[in-house]
Amino acid sequence: QKEVEQDPGPLSVPEGAIVSLNCTYSNSAFQYFMWYRQYSRKGPELLMYTYSSGNKEDGRFTAQVDKSSKYISLFIRDSQPSDSATYLCAMRVGQGAQKLVFGQGTRLTINP
Amino acid sequence: GAVVSQHPSWVICKSGTSVKIECRSLDFQATTMFWYRQFPKQSLMLMATSNEGSKATYEQGVEKDKFLINHASLTLSTLTVTSAHPEDSSFYICSHPSAYNEQFFGPGTRLTVL
Numbered sequence: 092q093k094e095v096e097q098d099p100g101p102l103s104v105p106e107g108a109i110v111s112l113n114c115t116y117s118n119s120a121f122q123y124f125m126w127y128r129q130y131s132r133k134g135p136e137l138l139m140y141t142y143s144s145g146n147k148e149d150g151r152f153t154a155q156v157d158k159s160s161k162y163i164s165l166f167i168r169d170s171q172p173s174d175s176a177t178y179l180c181a182m183r184v185g186q187g188a189q190k191l192v193f194g195q196g197t198r199l200t201i202n203p
Numbered sequence: 204g205a206v207v208s209q210h211p212s213w214v215i216c217k218s219g220t221s222v223k224i225e226c227r228s229l230d231f232q233a234t235t236m237f238w239y240r241q242f243p244k245q246s247l248m249l250m251a252t253s254n255e256g257s258k259a260t261y262e263q264g265v266e267k268d269k270f271l272i273n274h275a276s277l278t279l280s281t282l283t284v285t286s287a288h289p290e291d292s293s294f295y296i297c298s299h300p301s302a303y304n305e306q307f308f309g310p311g312t313r314l315t316v317l
Contacts, residue, residue, distance in 0.1 A: 097246075099244070125305070125306070127308075132294070132311065132313060133310055133311060134207075134209075134296050134298075134308035134309050134310045134311045135247070135296070135308045136308070137305055137306070137307060137308075140305050179246060179247070181306075189300075190237060190249050190252060191237075191247075191249070191306060193246045193247045193248075194246060195245065195246045196245075196246050198244075
């Protein structure tokens with residue numbers, strides 16, 4: 092069993108839809124959770140960074156962490172074609188220079 | 204966010220040759236940098252942790268004699284793929300943690316070994 096599980100998709104939705112992306116994990120020691128967006132043949136770009144359980148909102152993006160269920164989500168409201176990318180969840184145990192464990196990534200396409 | 208650059212962005216080489224990839228932190232002094240490899244349609248897999256002034260720490264299954272890492276300064280880490288073979292063709296990405304513990308990634312280097 093992988094430490095972090097993420098449905099690879101692909102996921103295709105119409106423009107303006109609400110998108111829900113999810114990851115589950117097995118290591119209860121994870122405390123820091125991140126979502127990255129990666130365009131084709133580019134490095135990942137940090138979207139959201141959360142610590143422990145709870146919600147965090149930034150513009151059209153909302154990240155949720157439920158540590159009791161070992162489940163994290165990223166919601167995208169009013170999705171745009173420019174949101175089409177691969178979304179990777181990542182997490183780590185501690186602070187500082189700690190290595191990240193990534194999900195497989197979900198390929199998302201927003202259709203105009 | 205932090206700015207990380209990589210050079211080259213794309214390299215094609217013959218089998219058996221060595222290739223050096225540079226990772227530079229442009230606005231942050233990084234004592235630690237990470238090197239990842241990403242195969243098509245797959246996630247990032249950590250290869251090694253590069254430590255300034257000391258030896259790199261390699262993940263299980265990564266050959267340290269094949270993937271040489273040098274972190275000679277706080278802004279530069281290099282990854283050298285020695286005696287490259289077609290199976291080494293991949294997307295290599297470096298990253299470093301920021302002062303706020305977020306991790307920022309470079310744009311990646313695409314390696315094609317013929």
